[in-house]
Amino acid sequence: MSLLVYTHSYQDREALVLACDDSTLEWLCQNFGLLAQSGPRGQADFILGDGGRVRSEQGIKICVKLADGPALSRIIREDDRFIFYVSRNDARRFQGLGPVVN
Numbered sequence: 475m476s477l478l479v480y481t482h483s484y485q486d487r488e489a490l491v492l493a494c495d496d497s498t499l500e501w502l503c504q505n506f507g508l509l510a511q512s513g514p515r516g517q518a519d520f521i522l523g524d525g526g527r528v529r530s531e532q533g534i535k536i537c538v539k540l541a542d543g544p545a546l547s548r549i550i551r552e553d554d555r556f557i558f559y560v561s562r563n564d565a566r567r568f569q570g571l572g573p574v575v576n
Contacts, residue, residue: 503572510565
């Protein structure tokens with residue numbers, strides 16, 4: 475099971491917390507890899523908190539998209555969802571953060 479939680483209690487600031495198992499972590503790494511290799515038209519965008527691989531108790535969703543050009547990665551809020559713009563370099567880096575296999 476994987477869960478996305480939105481809270482105001484982290485050091486008196488807003489926070490998004492993702493708790494996931496190894497299979498979801500592998501899925502995230504694969505999706506960041508696809509994002510790193512994708513073109514500019516959103517072919518590899520994906521959503522967290524939609525009830526697929528990652529559910530959300532509060533209905534919060536994060537749409538993960540490739541940032542335009544060399545832009546830095548950032549998260550912005552739009553009403554009841556967040557958009558995580560990921561730079562191509564960060565997407566490549568996140569791709570390599572998979573679980574350690576013994």
